[in-house]
Amino acid sequence: MTGLFTSEWAEQVRAAVDQGPAEDVRAGKLPSYWQWIENVRAVYSSSWALGVRDLAGAGPHYLRLGWKDGICAEASITGPDDPLQATYVLAADLATWRDLLGGEDPGRIVMYRRLRLEEGDVVRFFRGIYFFVESIAVIGRVPARLP
DSSP states (O other): OOBTTSHHHHHHHHHHHHHOSOHHHHTTSOHHHHHHHHHHHHTOOOEEEEEESOSTTSOOEEEEEEEETTEEEEEEEEOTTSOOOOSEEEEEOHHHHHHHHTTOOHHHHHHTTSSEEEESOHHHHHHTHHHHHHHHHHHHTSOOBOO
16 A cells, blocks of 8 residues: 555555546436536646645645646645645645545545645636536545555
């Protein structure tokens, strides 16, 4: 198992979100829901910087995912001294990341602003919110060793 916010974990996350949710997850929601997500995803070309504010005394770190025409084409980790460039920047504390990896509902995490949008056009971001939430759910299923 790779460590949270490591390059290896970032690549595993990229592959997982690029593939999308497994069939057993998809079976739990209406086909029209997934069709809406596929329509959003098909033209999606933005980047997300998903941060942890308090990573074991190392300062904030971010998982940056770059989307190009619906494909998660890149993933990287940036540290506190690295330049942060993304369409949308969101951050949470380590406890929230633990909860996400422990199976907590990602929709609730976003709705209750535990993973908070800090930079980016809020209206444009929320136009694709279900795509984002389902991608966060996929990230939550990628195993990671927590600090």
